[in-house]
Amino acid sequence: MIVVSTAVLNSCKKDQVIVNTNGSDMYQSFVPLEIGKYITYDVDSSIWDDVNCIRYSHKSQQQYYVADTFRDDQNRLSYAVNIFSRLTSADNWKVDDVIYYTPAAEKMEVVQKNVRFIKMVNPVKDGQVWQGNSLLPQDDQDFNYLKGWKYTYQNVLQPYDNGARTFDQTVTVSETDQVLNNPETQPDDYGFLLQSKAVYAFRVGMIYREYTYWVYDPVPGSTNCRKGNGVIMRAIDYN
Secondary structure, three states, rough: OOOOOHHHHHEEEOOOOOOOOOOOOOOOHHHOOOOOOOEEEEEEEEEOOOOEEEEEEEEEEEEEEEEEEEEOOOOEEEEEEEEEEEOOOOOOOOEEEEEEEEEEEEEEEEHHHHHHHHEOOOOOOOOOOOOOOOOOOOOOHHHHOOOOEEEEEEEEEEEEEEEOOOOEEEEEEEEEEEEOOOOOOOOOOOEEEEEEEEEEEOOOOEEEEEEEEEEEEOOOOOOOOOEEEEEEEEEEEOO
């Protein structure tokens, strides 16, 4: 759960951003925030275990629910989005995390686990590039793999099939795409894969998310395998 000082969070449930749903060039049209809005996802998670040389797979569901608004420490209107999780549709939802969205005129800041990202910017046009992870702590080595990512808009207003549903007008945000060597063909060389992207549908929100990060660091004479994790999220229901 993200810890946020209550001293800087003043609840203001009736104070909301006016979303320009008629302007498809505005990122707010792809992230419509209002209390009560939800999106439900099928989630496929993977873990690469380099000790047992096994790739574990896990299926579950998540729901993003816009629960409340508040003012942050810069007095900016922000939204608290509860993340609920369950194994199957037959199980009860349980609160798993909270994400904070701060929609400003030029950019959308998102805070998760006390880490701040710039997930979208204006204008929304093909080829637009920005440093989405530039607000990360620069002196923390734990975030080194996140530094330097160049977020890029692709396929603006194009249809997208997320594997569960098709959406007519979307925008893809390619966050990073880095690959070095293939362990299958270069078993003696260091390699890694780091890919991340999100797809947003007009007047819906995020309808697809894919993230994969594994590292292959071979030791001569040993059995070497990948270590890492990944997740795919597909929107299956929303209001």
